[in-house]
Amino acid sequence: MAHIPKVQQTWTVVRQGHPSKALVLNDNVPVPADLESGDVLVKVQAAALNPIGYKLMAFLPNLFAARPFTSENDLSGIIVSSASPDFTPGDRVFGFVDVPLQWKTRQGSLGHYVRMPASRLAPLPSNVSSTQAAGFTMAGLTAYQSLIHQAKLEEGQCIFVNGGSSSVGAFAIQIAKAKGCKVYASASGKNEEFVRGLGADEFVDYTATSLHTHFTKIPPSPKFHIILDAVGVIDPSLYTHSPAYLAPGGIFLSTGPNPTASWRGAKDLVTTVVEAFLRPIWLGGTPRKYEICKVWGIREDLYALRDLIEEGKVKPVVDSVFAFEDTLKAYERLMSNRAKGKVVIRVEPDAE
């Protein structure tokens, strides 16, 4: 049996603020010793960053966050101890410690060992490495669950992914193509080849034209069944003009608030909330359904995502891989808002 140390090193969120202020590298965090029924202990091979990590660090006061806790959610790893029939020691897995679980257990993926329910994990697909798999879960499940469950994606539909080079967008393009849909996607011009390489049929450079003007002038035929705004709320116009290019009965999905510390950002957020949720159609509101993407730790969905990866229909998109001690540099890369896919941390130095 593998030697399991009593303490470990983790990147711990200790206070509100920028990651350089909020995170400390803590050498003395106990490795969980007891497993409850259904739990496993995972030796982390690689972890991946998500914007929710730094957003909560920056915006959530200590009063409302269960600090201190180990940072981040997504991981790949090896089972070292199991109280679940699903896995035995030595199994290679990927999955996530979702945010409510992270706050409850103080466990996260930026450490060497995590105790977590087996239901948040799936076996590693045979065609990917640990660093490729580390970032599948949060972004992949967001794209999968919002398209499949919230939007009820069907074969032959036409969809628009705003932010096709983002992690959520890259998964969404691939999932929609795997389901036989026509996909339009946006990014800045430098990312056109990357986005088309993911399967997008049509590309729009959002830096060259405003998207609502573009689609109002040249609407898709048929109109979109789904718009997935994977950039998050930054400008309400794509939604408020959507009747010109989103079919009646279609749905506008957004990955949610993307706050910027500016009056413009705050105004756009308030306008979107009013237009999407408060202003009724009879008072001039937009006659299209608007929902925020939700991500749940549902085992069946994680296994469905895994199957798409194993079948080669969804490929990993890794922007960059950083060493564990360079985690703060990795946050800088993610916070640049220019990453093309996942920013990954190699936790185990020899993880492939």
Ligand SMILES: NC(=O)c1ccc[n+]([C@@H]2O[C@H](COP(=O)([O-])OP(=O)(O)OC[C@H]3O[C@@H](n4cnc5c(N)ncnc54)[C@H](OP(=O)(O)O)[C@@H]3O)[C@@H](O)[C@H]2O)c1
């Ligand atoms: N609701 C949920 O459950 C949920 C779950 C996961 C993520 N999210 C949210 O979803 C958003 C995306 O997360 P992520 O991890 O996918 O982000 P990410 O990978 O860090 O996104 C970076 C990418 O966004 C693109 N981008 C930036 N501004 C853009 C714009 N105005 N138009 C089009 N593309 C733009 C950039 O491409 P260019 O360089 O070409 O601009 C870059 O490739 C974040 O706000 C995150 O918090 C929500």
